[in-house]
Amino acid sequence: MKVLVANASQTNGVAAYYSGKLAAAGWGTLTPTTATTAESTSAIYYASGQHGAALAIAAALGVPSSAVQPVASSVVPVVGDTQAAVVVVAGNDLAAKVPPAAAG
Numbered sequence: 001m002k003v004l005v006a007n008a009s010q011t012n013g014v015a016a017y018y019s020g021k022l023a024a025a026g027w028g029t030l031t032p033t034t035a036t037t038a039e040s041t042s043a044i045y046y047a048s049g050q051h052g053a054a055l056a057i058a059a060a061l062g063v064p065s066s067a068v069q070p071v072a073s074s075v076v077p078v079v080g081d082t083q084a085a086v087v088v089v090a091g092n093d094l095a096a097k098v099p100p101a102a103a104g
Contacts (some may be wrong), residue, residue: 001053003027004084008035008077009095017098018061018090025060030084037077039091045071050085057086061094
């Protein structure tokens with residue numbers, strides 16, 4: 001299973017920071033990307049059969065379970081076919097939690 005983190009904030013380095021956190025926790029991550037839209041709150045989208053994984057990732061990142069949504073019912077603000085089972089769209093709420101030294 002692969003996880004893609006997309007930065008939907010105005011802070012550089014957010015997707016890379018959270019990709020690193022997830023990789024360190026044992027998740028398979030794809031190359032971080034930039035979302036096509038800016039978002040004030042984060043969302044986690046999951047492919048069919050990946051709801052449990054998406055909830056676990058949400059808990060690990062401190063994102064409320066209400067932000068976890070199936071890909072089929074949502075427009076995910078990421079360009080292209082990502083091949084990701086879970087897409088984390090990191091908004092300004094997650095960006096605010098990145099230590100200043102980690103953002104760049």
